[in-house]
Amino acid sequence: xxxxxxxxxxxxxxxxxxxxxxxxxxxxxxxxxxxxxxxxxxxxxxxxxxxxxxxxxxxxxxxxxxxxxxxxxxxxxxxxxxxxxxxxxxxxxxxxxxxxxxxxxxxxxxxxxxxxxxxxxxxxxxxxxxxxxxxxxxxxxxxxxxxxxxxxxxxxxxxxxxxxxxxxxxxxxxxxxxxxxxxxxxxxxxxxxxxxxxxxxxxxxxxxxxxxxxxxxxxxxxxxxxxxxxxxxxxxxxxxxxxxxxxxxxxxxxxxxxxxxxxxxxxxxxxxxxxxxxxxxxxxxxxxxxxxxxxxxxxxxxxxxxxxxxxxxxxxxxxxxxxxxxxxxxxxxxxxxxxxxxxxxxxxxxxxxxxxxxxxxxxxxxxxxxxxxxxxxxxxxxxxxxxxxxxxxxxxxxxxxxxxxxxx
Amino acid sequence: xxxxxxxxxxxxxxxxxxxxxxxxxxxxxxxxxxxxxxxxxxxxxxxxxxxxxxxxxxxxxxxxxxxxxxxxxxxxxxxxxxxxxxxxxxxxxxxxxxxxxxxxxxxxxxxxxxxxxxxxxxxxxxxxxxxxxxxxxxxxxxxxxxxxxxxxxxxxxxxxxxxxxxxxxxxxxxxxxxxxxxxxxxxxxxxxxxxxxxxxxxxxxxxxxxxxxxxxxxxxxxxxxxxxxxxxxxxxxxxxxxxxxxxxxxxxxxxxxxxxxxxxxxxxxxxxxxxxxxxxxxxxxxxxxxxxxxxxxxxxxxxxxxxxxxxxxxxxxxxxxxxxxxxxxxxxxxxxxxxxxxxxxxxxxxxxxxxxxxxxxxxxxxxxxxxxxxxxxxxxxxxxxxxxxxxxxxxxxxxxxxxxxxxx
Numbered sequence: 157x158x159x160x161x162x163x164x165x166x167x168x169x170x171x172x173x174x175x176x177x178x179x180x181x182x183x184x185x186x187x188x189x190x191x192x193x194x195x196x197x198x199x200x201x202x203x204x205x206x207x208x209x210x211x212x213x214x215x216x217x218x219x220x221x222x223x224x225x226x227x228x229x230x231x232x233x234x235x236x237x238x239x240x241x242x243x244x245x246x247x248x249x250x251x252x253x254x255x256x257x258x259x260x261x262x263x264x265x266x267x268x269x270x271x272x273x274x275x276x277x278x279x280x281x282x283x284x285x286x287x288x289x290x291x292x293x294x295x296x297x298x299x300x301x302x303x304x305x306x307x308x309x310x311x312x313x314x315x316x317x318x319x320x321x322x323x324x325x326x327x328x329x330x331x332x333x334x335x336x337x338x339x340x341x342x343x344x345x346x347x348x349x350x351x352x353x354x355x356x357x358x359x360x361x362x363x364x365x366x367x368x369x370x371x372x373x374x375x376x377x378x379x380x381x382x383x384x385x386x387x388x389x390x391x392x393x394x395x396x397x398x399x400x401x402x403x404x405x406x407x408x409x410x411x412x413x414x415x416x417x418x419x420x421x422x423x424x425x426x427x428x429x430x431x432x433x434x435x436x437x438x439x440x441x442x443x444x445x446x447x448x449x450x451x452x453x454x455x456x457x458x459x460x461x462x463x464x465x466x467x468x469x470x471x472x473x474x475x476x477x478x479x480x481x482x483x484x485x486x487x488x489x490x491x492x493x494x495x496x497x498x499x500x501x502x503x504x505x506x507x508x509x510x511x512x513x514x515x516x517x518x519x520x521x522x523x524x525x526x527x528x529x530x531x532x533x534x535x536x537x538x539x540x541x542x543x544x545x546x547x548x549x550x551x552x553x554x555x556x557x558x559x560x561x562x563x564x
Numbered sequence: 565x566x567x568x569x570x571x572x573x574x575x576x577x578x579x580x581x582x583x584x585x586x587x588x589x590x591x592x593x594x595x596x597x598x599x600x601x602x603x604x605x606x607x608x609x610x611x612x613x614x615x616x617x618x619x620x621x622x623x624x625x626x627x628x629x630x631x632x633x634x635x636x637x638x639x640x641x642x643x644x645x646x647x648x649x650x651x652x653x654x655x656x657x658x659x660x661x662x663x664x665x666x667x668x669x670x671x672x673x674x675x676x677x678x679x680x681x682x683x684x685x686x687x688x689x690x691x692x693x694x695x696x697x698x699x700x701x702x703x704x705x706x707x708x709x710x711x712x713x714x715x716x717x718x719x720x721x722x723x724x725x726x727x728x729x730x731x732x733x734x735x736x737x738x739x740x741x742x743x744x745x746x747x748x749x750x751x752x753x754x755x756x757x758x759x760x761x762x763x764x765x766x767x768x769x770x771x772x773x774x775x776x777x778x779x780x781x782x783x784x785x786x787x788x789x790x791x792x793x794x795x796x797x798x799x800x801x802x803x804x805x806x807x808x809x810x811x812x813x814x815x816x817x818x819x820x821x822x823x824x825x826x827x828x829x830x831x832x833x834x835x836x837x838x839x840x841x842x843x844x845x846x847x848x849x850x851x852x853x854x855x856x857x858x859x860x861x862x863x864x865x866x867x868x869x870x871x872x873x874x875x876x877x878x879x880x881x882x883x884x885x886x887x888x889x890x891x892x893x894x895x896x897x898x899x900x901x902x903x904x905x906x907x908x909x910x911x912x913x914x915x916x917x918x919x920x921x922x923x924x925x926x927x928x929x930x931x932x933x934x935x936x937x938x939x940x941x942x943x944x945x946x947x948x949x950x951x952x953x954x955x956x957x958x959x960x961x962x963x964x965x966x967x968x969x970x971x972x
Binding site: 202204211315322326358365368457524533534 | 649667706722764770775
């Protein structure tokens with residue numbers, strides 16, 4: 157069993173068994189934030205024909221070359237094309253066709269003039285300015301050209317892509333299943349959140365924060381409750397969790413000590429332990445194992461530490477098995493808004509919030525950064541990286557940060 | 565009826581009837597991205613007692629003042645406190661208590677020393693370095709202090725807040741209902757997405773893009789399908805939509821022209837028309853009315869224009885009736901990544917993507933910016949504001965932009 161591995165090595169050890177989960181076909185209306193399971197190539201031009209952007213008259217630009225307020229041009233209106241209809245007559249020199257928003261441009265016409273820009277006299281339309289060929293015509297394929305790659309497999313579907321899929325007539329969409337992730341809390345000191353809180357005990361907050369974080373990245377959490385500090389009981393609960401899940405997260409029992417029993421439980425059930433502890437701080441206490449081809453991630457029972465190792469290690473893995481092409485945590489450069497006074501003999505991850513101020517990316521590092529502190533993650537969108545051997549850092553210091561939520 | 569109103573005036577006209585919708589109590593596990601319906605003040609300290617951050621020995625710092633490798637201090641281990649248990653014995657001078665992660669600190673002890681930093685000899689523990697009073701003790705209320713304001717009414721619940729609510733024992737959470745928004749498409753040229761596409765017609769893409777955009781801000785879209793260009797039929801469909809919804813969005817039929825019938829339909833059913841057209845481009849064609857105290861937003865049938873007026877006008881309104889305190893679109897400064905070559909005699913809104921590059925906020929303006937173009941919204945997160953009377957803008961030009969998604 158490897159120990160104190162780097163984040164990169166942790167991914168390397170885990171990626172050998174990154175098997176994407178299955179797919180399903182769902183109604184387009186339900187696809188927001190789901191992950192596309194195949195490439196979308198357009199089989200059509202959108203729009204499929206040249207069309208009018210507003211209500212007006214379709215004409216020949218050549219007829220209008222000499223038009224002016226003093227010398228207006230008068231054209232004969234030969235037809236009307238309501239939207240959704242096909243023009244039946246071509247527009248010949250000296251002619252125009254009344255046309256509605258979205259209607260196909262009649263053959264022969266090469267510009268459209270708005271209602272407001274003409275005068276109408278019975279069957280005649282009077283134009284007092286020249287227009288160019290192509291003016292006010294939405295060309296075939298303006299939005300999407302036939303054969304164009306619209307979206308690639310692994311993309312998270314957003315509202316505009318839903319609209320584009322609709323415009324292509326794709327009413328059922330093939331998407332990846334959402335991974336089922338079982339969450340098991342361990343520890344004699346943990347009680348259910350709706351139970352009385354005896355002195356010396358704590359409510360199971362970490363499981364709820366992790367469940368929310370799993371949902372936020374598209375997974376389906378299944379909270380299995382709390383199991384006492386007993387290797388046999390923990391092992392049985394892990395077996396049970398693995399049955400219905402694509403992967404499993406446990407909390408508690410992964411540090412050094414008498415009562416840290418998750419490792420023992422995993423060994424009892426014959427899971428293959430990949431590594432124990434990663435070189436990040438906070439969040440080092442992570443035990444990763446696998447059984448039945450499924451990953452078991454043992455995280456710290458301290459909610460702050462668990463959230464950090466979740467974001468850095470578990471979230472990318474979940475996104476990857478969920479088929480997302482952008483599974484890695486994005487890294488950006490930010491400047492600190494305030495002093496970070498604590499010296500950092502070791503590399504340190506600090507939670508905080510991204511602001512855009514005066515065109516620059518600023519990180520507001522929240523005050524409480526302890527392993528056990530969860531409140532400072534409320535509203536947080538970044539994990540800043542304070543380099544090893546840093547002293548106190550003044551405002552304006554440039555650091556790297558992982559983006560933990562949002563669309564950057 | 566007012567016409568060509570500014571965005572600010574549009575909000576002013578609409579805000580008179582911004583009535584928040586009701587609330588419901590839901591299971592904490594289901595609260596991600598729901599809107600908190602009341603302030604959360606902590607009734608407790610979290611943690612409720614001083615506790616140990618790891619497995620080790622609780623001692624008195626005064627006993628260790630002279631400890632060194634040459635002159636280690638030996639203390640008698642008088643008890644053991646597993647996590648979840650209450651210490652029964654106070655630690656007196658010369659004594660220590662074995663203690664587990666998360667366990668309460670015994671009376672008299674004021675520091676904790678890790679297992680790895682001591683040697684143990686039977687009932688004695690040997691320490692070879694001094695520790696400070698308070699060292700390695702998680703103080704009462706480190707995460708949350710009793711009486712602290714945790715989260716205010718109107719906040720969207722994130723994973724960390726779910727965890728904090730759990731730690732406070734709040735298993736049922738009062739949240740605002742998700743607003744029901746009926747979507748009605750109008751136009752003889754529009755066909756359902758799963759039907760054949762006759763020549764001259766277009767599939768109803770706008771409704772799906774809007775439905776996705778509504779879901780993305782927490783609303784529940786109800787797509788009512790397509791109604792033909794007939795004022796009576798449109799009016800009846802709007803009446804039907806209003807019955808089950810908190811507000812309604814229609815598309816199509818709001819420009820100037822013979823077939824633009826939504827206004828006529830609203831007048832027929834006696835809706836109170838607030839204004840028609842707003843001073844933005846694209847997206848000016850908006851008709852806003854109300855009936856039964858509910859807002860009816862008539863948007864353009866062109867998907868690009870509809871998405872822009874949705875983001876600028878409808879989305880803030882939806883967030884507001886949904887109880888969100890941050891209902892307004894956030895505005896940031898960005899620099900253009902490339903030339904924006906088109907001159908802009910009028911203020912223009914351009915869609916694009918936010919990138920953080922070298923610590924700066926950069927907007928990548930997508931190529932196709934037409935009223936009818938939807939594809940350029942895929943992955944977009946900003947609406948940039950190109951000021952009136954701008955010529956071509958070089959890379960690096962600083963502009964304002966509205967953030968249309970993400971957590972900034």
